[in-house]
Amino acid sequence: xxxxxxxxxxxxxxxxARDTPRRGxxxxxLLVNAIFxxxxxxxxxxxxxxxxxxxxxxxxxxxxxxxxxxxxxxQNTRLMTAMGNSLYVATASMIVATVIGTLVAxxxxxxxxxxxxxxxxxxxxxxxxxxxVMAVMLLLFFxxxxxxxxxxxxxSFRLSLTTVIxxxxxxxxxxxxxxxxxxxxxxxxxxxxxAQDLGANEFNTFRHVTFPLILPGIIGGALMAFTxxxxxxxxxxxxxxxxxxxxxxxxxxxxxxxxAPTINAVSTVIFLASLLLVSVSQLLQRRR
Amino acid sequence: MIRLLLLVVLTTVTLAACGTTNTxxxxxxxGTTADGVDRARLSAELYxxxxxxxIEPSILxxxxxxxxxxxxxxxxxxNEAMIAKIRAGNSGYDVVVPSDYAVQSMVAExxxxxxxxxxxxxxxxxxxxxMGLFFDxxxxxSMPYFWSTTGIAYNTTVFPTPPTSWSALFDPAxxxxxxGKFTMLDDARETPGAALIxxxxxxxxxxxAALAAARELLIAQKPFVAAYDSANTNLKLATEEIVIAHYxxxxxxxxxxxxxxxxxxxxxxxxxxxxxxxxWMDTLAIVHDSPNQYTANVFINYLxxxxxxxxxxxxxxxxxxxxxxxxxxxxETQAVLEVIEPSAEERERLxxxxxxxxxxxxxxxxxxxxxxE
Amino acid sequence: MIFFLLPFLIIIVYAFSSRSPTGGVEFxxxxxxxxxxxxxxxxxxxxxxxxxMGVVTxxxxxLIGYPLALFIVLQPVRWRSILIFLILIPFWTNFLVRIYAWxxxxxNNGIVNSTIGFFGFExxxxxxxxxxxxxxxxxxxxxxxxxxxxxxxDRFDFRLLEAANDLGASRWQRFVRVMLPLTxxxxxxxxxxxxxxxxxxxxxxxxxxxxxxxxxxxxxxxQFGSAQNxxxxxxxxxxxxxxxxxxxxxxxxxxxxxxx
Numbered sequence: 015x016x017x018x019x020x021x022x023x024x025x026x027x028x029x030x031a032r033d034t035p036r037r038g039x040x041x042x043x044l045l046v047n048a049i050f051x052x053x054x055x056x057x058x059x060x061x062x063x064x065x066x067x068x069x070x071x072x073x074x075x076x077x078x079x080x081x082x083x084x085x086x087x088x089q090n091t092r093l094m095t096a097m098g099n100s101l102y103v104a105t106a107s108m109i110v111a112t113v114i115g116t117l118v119a120x121x122x123x124x125x126x127x128x129x130x131x132x133x134x135x136x137x138x139x140x141x142x143x144x145x146x147v148m149a150v151m152l153l154l155f156f157x158x159x160x161x162x163x164x165x166x167x168x169x170s171f172r173l174s175l176t177t178v179i180x181x182x183x184x185x186x187x188x189x190x191x192x193x194x195x196x197x198x199x200x201x202x203x204x205x206x207x208x209a210q211d212l213g214a215n216e217f218n219t220f221r222h223v224t225f226p227l228i229l230p231g232i233i234g235g236a237l238m239a240f241t242x243x244x245x246x247x248x249x250x251x252x253x254x255x256x257x258x259x260x261x262x263x264x265x266x267x268x269x270x271x272x273x274a275p276t277i278n279a280v281s282t283v284i285f286l287a288s289l290l291l292v293s294v295s296q297l298l299q300r301r302r
Numbered sequence: 303m304i305r306l307l308l309l310v311v312l313t314t315v316t317l318a319a320c321g322t323t324n325t326x327x328x329x330x331x332x333g334t335t336a337d338g339v340d341r342a343r344l345s346a347e348l349y350x351x352x353x354x355x356x357i358e359p360s361i362l363x364x365x366x367x368x369x370x371x372x373x374x375x376x377x378x379x380x381n382e383a384m385i386a387k388i389r390a391g392n393s394g395y396d397v398v399v400p401s402d403y404a405v406q407s408m409v410a411e412x413x414x415x416x417x418x419x420x421x422x423x424x425x426x427x428x429x430x431x432x433m434g435l436f437f438d439x440x441x442x443x444s445m446p447y448f449w450s451t452t453g454i455a456y457n458t459t460v461f462p463t464p465p466t467s468w469s470a471l472f473d474p475a476x477x478x479x480x481x482g483k484f485t486m487l488d489d490a491r492e493t494p495g496a497a498l499i500x501x502x503x504x505x506x507x508x509x510x511a512a513l514a515a516a517r518e519l520l521i522a523q524k525p526f527v528a529a530y531d532s533a534n535t536n537l538k539l540a541t542e543e544i545v546i547a548h549y550x551x552x553x554x555x556x557x558x559x560x561x562x563x564x565x566x567x568x569x570x571x572x573x574x575x576x577x578x579x580x581x582w583m584d585t586l587a588i589v590h591d592s593p594n595q596y597t598a599n600v601f602i603n604y605l606x607x608x609x610x611x612x613x614x615x616x617x618x619x620x621x622x623x624x625x626x627x628x629x630x631x632x633x634e635t636q637a638v639l640e641v642i643e644p645s646a647e648e649r650e651r652l653x654x655x656x657x658x659x660x661x662x663x664x665x666x667x668x669x670x671x672x673x674x675e
Numbered sequence: 676m677i678f679f680l681l682p683f684l685i686i687i688v689y690a691f692s693s694r695s696p697t698g699g700v701e702f703x704x705x706x707x708x709x710x711x712x713x714x715x716x717x718x719x720x721x722x723x724x725x726x727x728m729g730v731v732t733x734x735x736x737x738l739i740g741y742p743l744a745l746f747i748v749l750q751p752v753r754w755r756s757i758l759i760f761l762i763l764i765p766f767w768t769n770f771l772v773r774i775y776a777w778x779x780x781x782x783n784n785g786i787v788n789s790t791i792g793f794f795g796f797e798x799x800x801x802x803x804x805x806x807x808x809x810x811x812x813x814x815x816x817x818x819x820x821x822x823x824x825x826x827x828x829d830r831f832d833f834r835l836l837e838a839a840n841d842l843g844a845s846r847w848q849r850f851v852r853v854m855l856p857l858t859x860x861x862x863x864x865x866x867x868x869x870x871x872x873x874x875x876x877x878x879x880x881x882x883x884x885x886x887x888x889x890x891x892x893x894x895x896x897x898q899f900g901s902a903q904n905x906x907x908x909x910x911x912x913x914x915x916x917x918x919x920x921x922x923x924x925x926x927x928x929x930x931x932x933x934x935x
Binding site: 670 | 694695696697698699715717718720721724782783784800802803881885886887889893894897898899900901902903904
């Protein structure tokens with residue numbers, strides 16, 4: 015679904031613009047820069063993939079082809095569980111943060127309410143707090159809140175995967191809001207008025223006018239949230255409960271000590287899976 | 303794509319359900335058995351917070367097979383990261399592995415529960431010289447787990463004659479040849495400590511003049527250092543990315559033999575320089591708010607069985623305090639011990655790092671100044 | 676909102692407390708943390724180095740990110756989403772793992788040095804330098820610059836360029852006077868998203884910089900971690916956040932004004 019909307023991004027520029035030849039940017043230079051960028055991003059990945067099949071456990075030394083590390087990986091329940099936990103946390107926090115973050119951005123752009131600036135500053139707080147500080151503070155917050163709740167209600171809340179998700183939502187809302195807001199800059203609010211003049215109610219206006227126009231921003235924000243969440247180590251480490259490790263936590267504690275080739279294998283699997291997911295959805299869409 | 307992900311979510315939700323602790327017996331018959339353990343008092347699960355690669359993995363399975371207690375292990379990479387979670391409360395962990403000084407500060411803050419010595423029937427296996435140390439004089443809160451020294455690890459192909467002095471890492475005349483090919487530990491006490499030992503000071507001095515001199519020495523050394531690194535030194539030594547390092551004896555052992563997937567390198571050797579070195583220890587301890595203290599004591603006692611301690615030491619390659627386990631170690635481990643275990647004469651030259659509020663502040667300031675240079 | 680505010684309040688309280696001898700926190704009001712931070716030039720030098728590295732990283736990201744975003748927008752519609760995803764996919768692989776891959780590329784016996792050694796050149800020490808840290812930072816933050824810029828170029832009406840052309844504007848003028856101002860919000864959002872994490876990054880300096888290039892993130896990590904001085908760390912974090920927030924608000928104010 016995500017790709018579908020990205021490709022539909024074209025109508026954001028008025029239809030006629032699509033026919034305007036977009037030339038004169040120095041296409042050659044742009045192409046060279048793009049090739050350089052993609053190489054830059056993919057060289058480390060290629061290294062990982064190549065050495066996940068190397069029979070030598072030395073990174074950088076080719077020791078013949080082997081599938082051993084993949085066999086070890088799938089036998090490693092700790093890594094497999096952690097991978098599942100990571101996908102769960104990233105997906106859940108992405109969905110919640112995207113909804114709230116978009117609403118926040120819309121509210122802030124549309125309404126010039128009193129105290130908006132204070133709110134503005136507060137919104138950027140999680141963006142501005144360095145990870146490690148946020149992590150320690152959230153740990154203190156959760157443990158104190160749970161002690162209080164448990165004493166009052168006799169409940170037994172404690173750190174778990176759920177607290178990790180809550181922590182991720184907290185920092186992701188701000189990132190989504192920043193991205194959606196930037197796509198709202200220059201949004202012509204008269205379009206909404208026009209739609210309402212033509213008899214659309216508020217919901218229909220949003221669904222058919224506002225939403226499609228800001229969709230690229232929302233999707234950008236959602237993708238960013240997913241990426242940030244999937245890769246977070248510090249905040250997850252401090253807010254997770256016993257037995258609820260995410261992949262970065264597992265990787266962090268293992269890569270420094272042992273099993274580097276198994277980690278290469280798990281990275282290759284994740285890379286190929288995301289590539290597959292994206293290609294399949296692209297193909298499905300093209301058929302339509 | 304979102305729909306696909308949702309599918310993934312649904313399949314993983316089950317994994318995320320919180321574990322519950324303290325669900326009582328495990329179905330094994332109640333009453334005390336021959337080994338003095340009351341099975342009815344054991345919990346179903348035990349949460350173990352440990353350093354990475356610091357236990358032979360099958361030991362946890364063996365323990366479960368024998369007592370029916372599932373041990374769930376999480377990993378940390380610094381005492382302080384562990385203490386931060388325990389201090390916040392409600393951590394859920396039962397057994398932790400604090401180092402010497404960390405035991406002292408955790409006891410002072412009330413973060414550890416006293417051990418039940420009646421359950422620790424194997425504690426007599428430990429080397430008496432490693433019991434009753436300054437951080438826990440009665441061993442009321444901690445049992446020795448592994449110990450190690452800090453000295454110099456080096457590659458014998460580059461150093462055919464072993465370095466005998468810290469000057470190998472601090473003398474500018476000798477540094478030029480190994481520039482970018484040696485590492486120092488990334489530690490606010492160990493690294494200034496090495497400089498202090500080289501200059502003939504105690505590692506625990508807080509004398510401003512001595513600390514200033516150590517700082518100048520470290521700053522002069524910095525341009526030659528490849529990295530301040532504690533985590534990857536074993537691999538870097540084994541792959542000859544570096545040729546000499548300020549390092550722990552146990553890590554040097556891992557560089558010789560290799561660990562799990564990692565390669566080993568037989569050319570690595572380890573020495574305590576003539577000026578001296580550092581000794582330290584990691585211990586087993588129980589968290590103050592652990593609901594499974596009985597099980598935790600049984601687990602600690604299990605790890606002190608000679609055959610279990612030997613199996614563990616064969617894997618971890620740090621020095622085991624368990625004297626009864628010595629004879630049971632594999633030939634390969636015995637060979638590594640020849641290299642990394644300090645002789646009686648070397649042991650004389652080792653110093654414990656002790657911490658006070660004053661020294662913490664002074665060394666942290668010194669270390670920041672070195673790193674910011 | 677509670678989640679936003681409470682951590683922040685805790686930081687403020689901590690910043691005015693002191694460290695207990697065992698590394699805990701004693702809640703007695705004191706200004707000592709701030710006095711320490713301002714009285715020793717070492718903290719200021721860490722701060723300036725971080726700001727400098729952050730600025731260079733942001734500028735480099737913008738310089739290669741803007742043309743990349745433009746390149747993507749100019750492609751046929753069906754290619755665009757693929758190209759965007761191709762930027763993001765590497766980032767679904769753990770950052771630490773990818774930085775380790777860079778270490779095998781740049782190390783003393785790494786791939787680059789083996790290659791140039793093959794042609795008879797002397798090996799070069801690359802790890803542990805500022806250049807390696809910059810490379811890692813740009814590598815880690817590039818997509819966070821490309822995405823917002825892409826979103827704003829995508830909304831840009833290219834007919835405006837034709838109009839400018841008809842009015843006699845040169846190629847350079849069309850870009851600087853028309854396109855750049857209208858896509859500036861994207862650059863602004865991207866810069867914020869790039870600059871801020873850079874200030875808190877400690878993995879890249881630790882691994883690619885060999886722990887020798889200390890940035891604010893490393894200092895905070897040390898104070899909240901091994902040094903166990905959360906009050907001093909909180910005070911430093913508070914100052915950094917004040918500076919960054921001021922910068923962010925100023926940035927958005929300026930881009931807001933530019934639009935009206």
